[in-house]
Amino acid sequence: MRSSQVLIATLKETPADAEIISHQLMLRAGLVRRLASGLYTWLPMGLKVLRKAEAIVRQEMTSAGAQELLMPSIQPAELWQKTGRWNKYGPELLRLKDRHGREFCYGPTHEEVITELVGQEVRSYKQLPITFYQIQTKFRDEIRPRFGLMRAREFLMKDAYSFHLDQESLQQTYDSMFAAYSKIFERMGLNFRPVQADTGSIGGNASHEFHVLASSGEDAIAFSSQSQYAANVELAEALAPRGKRLPAVAKMTNVDTPKKHTIDEVCQYLDIMPAQCIKTILVQGSEEGSVVALVIRGDHEINEVKAEKNPLIAAPLTFCTPEQVTKACGASIGSIGPVGLTIPLLVDRAAANIANFVCGANQNGQHFSGVNWARDLPEPETADLRNVVAGDPSPDGEGVLEIARGIEVGHIFQLGDNYSKKLNANVLAESGKSQILSMGCYGIGVSRVIAATIEQYHDDRGIIWPLALAPFQVVLVPINAHKSIRLRESAEALYQHLLDAGFDILFDDRGQRPGVAFADMDLIGIPHRLILGERGLDNGMVEYKCRADGSESEFSIDDVVVQLRKRLNI
């Protein structure tokens, strides 16, 4: 393609509202433009990239045996009412009415539609298992869209759904989707990790997320230094400490801690480490109006996902109001402790393992020190309530955990029969009886993958596309073509030659000054650059530069196809 025929909408300056690097570079390279909060137009150059990502996804879905279809982006409320999600989904669901006053939503996901469809169209066990996928625009009315395309409201998603008679078949498709996802992200050239994940409100047996590793990632993932174990921190189990609790030597005493509320303040005031304190957090219990105390070590954090799974605790996890706190323990936030509490107490394994600790005294401005379980208060009921931290033992017993940041680009679930039951999706089984289908669902945030890729591959000049996602594989820049008919003709001929040889090539025929052309192409991130100038032409040579490592070389024009193929690894 000729650059004079593609919109090259590069920006010299960084737009003020772009915070993270991928957002800045997508705007600067002219891949996208913002229309409204969380809504973006894909410009031609950006769309080329998006289509390449889509193509990879399509190929791997097809070879994993999934069939492509396309469902409407607008869905009737009725379907969502049947599964109960019309009420449950909350304000993220964009609801709308047509001219007759019928209610619809803009689909944030398509479980309802596909389940309904399969329930109608698939009648016999002989047609199973079956997997469908689509690449469709979704809309989720995020509380706070941010980071450009990373957390946009409208985004492009590949979603696949599989249908089965039994768990074994579901597991098989799940495994092949897992493999297909790995293949997809490998082909894109991404540094990624599959991790065990929480199934969230959807429920189900198994779930994995695929994360692109990047320091700007919104998720924390834990992985073992020695084994294959990897999990979202939301899920990663914090094992009980191996060592025995130290003996209770200190005497429990009441200490004044005026106006010291946070763990940090108390620790500084008493000159102790946060690990010697415990913090007590009051949350709503699962019974209406009840309150439960959660106890963790001072240097740890509550894991909401784990906590709300506890039968005593209300989901979603809700912290108590100041009034409830005062009523339950007689002190306000900052002075709560487990000693003498009459409400149910759940203690994290690590917090249960410390001795001679400091905690709130349930009296404002007072803490206890030298407190010990089984002496000053009963031996506690323990639970896993905290986020794992780096250095914790790996839950599989091998190695210790490390923590990294990740961008979630894919998520696969075993849904079971949650949706099929409610939408009555069943088939006749071999026995002649009708049977509810069991389901899996598999998503990839295609537009997010693009942003994640840029987070991983850029430098101070711009984007450095992995070959598989680059808008063009090669760019040909003629230098000073305006001055020389010979050069113009040679450049045209070379362009045609490379086109015929099957390269995905951009011919920069804009006639810009070399500096401008180079800067634009570096910003856009085309992996391989050929430069044709008078100098080289005299010797029948063309210059080559690699975007990723900056290496330069020169080779004969006659040899250019061979040389490029070598560098493109084809």
Next chain:
RNA sequence: CGGGGCAUGGCGCAGUCUGGUAGCGCACUUCGCUGGGGGUGAAGGGGUCGUAGGUUCGAAUCCUACUGUUCCGACCA
């Protein structure tokens, strides 16, 4: 939802405090010189100063309301 910032040409910003009819850089158009990492000179085009009210002889500037947008928070014991 709570708190803060911002809104002036396509982009980045100044001007607002102290009211007098809008400016800079980049980009864009034309012409010249130049031509291997965002060159240069000249001449141009482009702005209801977010919207609506109000104060005033006069409002980008002061007041009120609204809208948009963005950042932080919604893990706090």
